[in-house]
Every structure is written in structure tokens, then in C-alpha cells.
Amino acid sequence: xxxxxxxxxxxxxxxxxxxxxxxxxxxxxxxxxxxxxxxxxxxxxxxxxxxxxxxxxxxxxxxxxxxxxxxxxxxxxxxxxxxxxxxxxxxxxxxxxxxxxxxxxxxxxxxxxxxxxxxxxxxxxxxxxxxxxxxxxxxxxxxxxxxxxxxxxxxxxxxxxxxxxxxxxxxxxxxxxxxxxxxxxxxxxxxxxxxxxxxxxxxxxxxxxxxxxxxxxx
Numbered sequence: 001x002x003x004x005x006x007x008x009x010x011x012x013x014x015x016x017x018x019x020x021x022x023x024x025x026x027x028x029x030x031x032x033x034x035x036x037x038x039x040x041x042x043x044x045x046x047x048x049x050x051x052x053x054x055x056x057x058x059x060x061x062x063x064x065x066x067x068x069x070x071x072x073x074x075x076x077x078x079x080x081x082x083x084x085x086x087x088x089x090x091x092x093x094x095x096x097x098x099x100x101x102x103x104x105x106x107x108x109x110x111x112x113x114x115x116x117x118x119x120x121x122x123x124x125x126x127x128x129x130x131x132x133x134x135x136x137x138x139x140x141x142x143x144x145x146x147x148x149x150x151x152x153x154x155x156x157x158x159x160x161x162x163x164x165x166x167x168x169x170x171x172x173x174x175x176x177x178x179x180x181x182x183x184x185x186x187x188x189x190x191x192x193x194x195x196x197x198x199x200x201x202x203x204x205x206x207x208x209x210x211x212x213x214x215x216x217x218x
Contacts, residue, residue: 001073002030004152004214005100010034011070014094016059016087017041017077020048027073028052039063059087064094071095073102078137079130080175088140095217101141103213106131107153115206116169119188126179134211141215149215156208163200166192 011033015024018038028036028051036052039062046054057063059074059081072091081087091101111127138149160168169189172178177185195202 001102001104001212001214002027004150004212005071005073005102005216007031007070007100012068012096013037014039014062014064014069014072016062016072016074016091017080018049018052018054019045021050021052021054023073023075025051027071031071035069037064037069060090061086062090062094066093067096069094069096070099071102072099073104075104076106078103078105079127079132084132084137084140085143088137088144088146091141092144092146092217097217099217101146101213101215101217103137105134105137105211105213107209107211108133110207110209113207113209115165115204116188119169119191120177120180120184122180122184123176127176130176134213138213138215141213145218146215147218149213152212152214154210154212156210157205158208159203159205161200162192162202162204163196165204166196 011031012035013027013033014037016039018024018040021038024036024038038049038052038054039057040046041058043056046056055063060083072095108128108131111131112124114123117123134151138151141149169192
């Protein structure tokens with residue numbers, strides 16, 4: 001992301017949907033940022049913030065002055081934003097001229113081939129409406145007044161064990177699991193746990209398909 005978004009010395013950086021702020025702190029350290037602000041709509045997430053200024057807020061109404069940031073980025077938060085045009089307009093507003101927007105998200109193709117789909121058949125139907133086409137976000141950015149926007153797809157091969165996957169599922173490690181019917185969740189989680197008892201260290205390989213979108217404000 002930072003390679004594709006050249007920033008001035010001591011930039012002002014904002015993360016939208018920062019959560020605990022791990023990525024924000026890493027970006028701040030790499031850029032020697034002068035201002036580091038994380039914004040999240042969840043108070044429990046902001047309670048974990050450490051090492052940066054945390055503000056309660058939503059992407060559609062950012063609690064920031066106009067033209068105050070050199071970089072506004074988000075990671076795995078775009079699917080939680082209902083109104084993309086409003087969010088794009090807000091990002092444009094808070095960025096300085098020449099500032100950058102960067103968005104890191106998963107693609108509809110990733111959702112359709114998710115490793116958990118075999119145990120939770122309703123998963124794609126729950127997630128596809130949230131993980132909309134990246135092109136729609138790029139269009140929203142362009143209409144908001146960004147100079148240009150580019151998309152880069154990144155494919156990553158990953159692996160885990162049946163035991164680790166079963167434990168992650170039981171903790172509902174992705175938000176979509178909370179959207180499933182409870183009966184389906186329990187059935188799928190129980191199947192995974194049974195498999196983990198039989199072959200706990202069996203390896204499950206899967207692919208994650210990410211999309212990085214960068215755009216510069218005029």
C-alpha cells in the first residue's frame with residue numbers, strides 16, 4: 001500500500017475501521033507519521049487502541065476536519081460500510097489535495113470459494129451482498145472527485161490445520177458466522193470439531209483473493 005501511495009515526510013495518517021490499530025501503528029512507524037488517527041464505530045474496538053488517537057465515528061461521517069490527512073486507508077472494513085458514495089465523498093473531504101485513499105478488501109470471487117463454504121452453505125449468500133464488486137467502490141471514488149483509481153488483485157495461498165480451523169470457527173473469527181442461522185452454525189461447527197478429534201493436524205489449504213484499491217485526491 002505504502003509503495004503505491006507516495007506520501008510526504010511526516011504525513012497525517014487515518015485508518016477507517018481501525019479496530020485495535022495494528023496496521024495503523026505499523027503504517028505510522030514506516031512513514032514516521034506526525035499525526036495518527038484511528039476511527040471505528042465500535043467502542044469496544046477503540047478501547048483496545050494504544051499508541052494513536054482513537055475517535056468514535058463512521059465512514060459516512062468522519063470526525064475529522066476537511067483537508068487534514070495525507071492518507072486515509074481501510075483494511076477489511078469496506079464490506080461493513082452501507083453507503084459507499086457517502087463514504088467516498090467523506091474520504092475525499094478529509095484528504096489534503098494530492099492525498100491518497102487506499103482500500104484493502106476481499107473479492108466476491110474469494111467469498112464464492114471460501115474455505116468454510118463446505119460446512120456452512122449459507123455463507124456465500126450472507127457475504128456476497130456485503131463484499132460487492134471492487135469496481136463499484138472505484139466508481140464511487142471517481143464520482144467523489146478523485147483524480148484516478150486503480151485496482152490490484154493479490155492471491156495468497158494459505159494453510160491451517162483442522163484443529164485450528166475448528167477453534168477459529170467456534171470463536172466466530174469472521175463476522176459472517178454471526179449472520180448464519182444458529183442451527184446451521186452449530187451443525188457446521190460440530191462437524192469441524194468431530195473432524196478435528198479424528199485428524200487434528202490434517203492440513204487444509206486454501207486461497208485468499210484480495211483487492212487493493214488506491215486513488216489520489218485532486
